[in-house]
Amino acid sequence: TPIAIIATPKAGVPGSPLRYQFEVKKWFYPDLPMPTLSITKFANVNTVQNPSATPFSIDAGFPKTGFKNAQFVLNILGWNDININSTYTWQSSDPALATVTNAGIVTLVAKPASAKEITITATPPAGSTNPPLTYKFKVETWFDPDMPMPAKPAPTAFSNITTPIVPSAQPFSITAGFPKTGFANAKFKLNINDVWDNQLNINDQYNWSSSVSSASVDATGTVTLLSKPSSPEQVRITARPKSGTGAALYYIFKLEKWFFEPTITTPPKPIMFTDITTPDVPATFTLTDGFPTTGFAGARFQINVTDNRVSDFTWSSTHSSVTVSNTGMVTLVSDPGSPTLVAITGIPKNGVIAEVQQYSFTLKEWFNPNL
Structure with missing residues (x-):
């Protein structure tokens, strides 16, 4: 429950009332030991170089890139979300590559020869019932933050081909x-993906053209076969960068067989x-409601059929009533x-196919609606 403390200026004292509000979320007796708090995992990960950044989830696998002296914590x-790192004993599985302080600050000290998983372990103080905590990460890319980022290379080939008809x-x-x-x-689509981000399609950064009139290509890289070639012919699709120094990309294919467009019947x-x-x-x-269970003479209901095709059936009842x-x-007769x-x-x-x-329904009760 929110509790508010209000200080109102006395008569003649200028100013507005001051208000402070808080909530007591847990109550304990100061003469008794605090209850045990179960801690089974790290709360989150912060970067030391950019402490105001949003913390990373401990499941994010951070960091995957690194540089000498990069740090994270x-x-x-503990209780009231107070940091208790200093009560734990910390250890790195490979101090030659990454060290850790008693405050939980991890420092990348050297470039690994190849991507290697490193484990940071935090052991709780003696007498604690909580388990040791572990955090694993693997630095896959190493760079020098003082050096400018290298220029992004241009794609040298199409990435893959997808079919819009069957995406x-x-x-x-x-x-x-x-x-x-x-x-x-x-139709099929030629895809050009960013060299540094294979999930980013950059087809719109290219001008597209086809070498034949029997096949077209639009601005998205989608190729459409328009007509049957008079003989098996080679088709070349070209994608030229709209800007920059990248080379044109070519895709060549040859139609060896043509068939009529399949007719898909519903x-x-x-x-x-x-x-x-x-x-x-x-x-x-x-049809599963079991209606009706009660009835009276003259009561009616309609059994409906797909597209109202009731006349396609010969109808019958198993009971004379x-x-x-x-x-x-x-109609319920009697x-x-x-x-x-x-x-x-x-x-x-x-x-009729x-x-x-x-x-089926069960009449359990009969009544007279006029009574």
């Missing part, structure tokens, strides 16, 4: 010679019972005398 938080398909290698077969309006919807509606008091029920019309309208299971069946007429349909 692993934080252990989830595995990309083709640019050495696969894809495609060798084609049809009108078949299978017809199955003809089946869909739901139940009541015409007199409008309501809708599913219930009738069904040739349009699927069910009291069956006892709880009775009734099945309404629809048998497909000749030429459908399965026999059936809807």
Whole structure:
């Protein structure tokens, strides 16, 4: 519960009331020892060179890049989120590459010969029931912060090929010679990705062209096969950088076979019972609701069919107290005398491709609506 302390100026004293608010989140008795706080992992990771930066999650694998004397601190938080790093004993698995102080500050001291995993261990004080904490990281790239970043090299080849028609398909290698077969309006996309970020597509930084009229390429690098070539022909797609010193990229393929565009037919919807509606008091029920369980003479409900194709079935009822019309309208005629299971069946007429349909319900109670 928030608690507010308010100081109001006395009469004649200028100024506005002062307010301080706090919450007591945990209560303890000062004569008793504090309860044990379970600590099973580091709270987060901070960079020493940029302490105001948002802390990294301990699951982020930070750092993956490094330079000599780069530092970060692993934080252990106690009650009220107070840092308790100094109560732990710290150790590095390879002090020749990374050291750690009693404050949990890790320093990268040397470039590893190759990417190597380093483990930092923090052991709690004697008598603690908490386990030792470990943090693992691997420096994969090493650089000199005092040297300017090298110029980004331009791509020297297309990265891969994707098919817009089947976007989830595995990309083709640019050495696969894809495609060798084609049809009108078949499409594929040549992708150019950033050299330093393979997830960043930079197709828009290039001008695109095709060497033949039977295949076009748009500004996104998407190639469209427009027409059947008179004979197997070689197609060259060119991507030239809009700016910079990068070289033009070329992709060559040869269509060896042409076929008519496949016709994909949508299978017809199955003809089946869909739901139940009541015409007199409008309501809708599913086929699993078991409607109706009560009834009276003249009560009606409609069994609906896909696309309203009720006339495609021959209808019948298993009990004489219930009738069904040739349009699927069910009418309760008389009291069956006892709880009775009734099945309404629809048998497909000749030429109708459908399965026999059936809807069952149990009349448990009969009443007179006029009483």
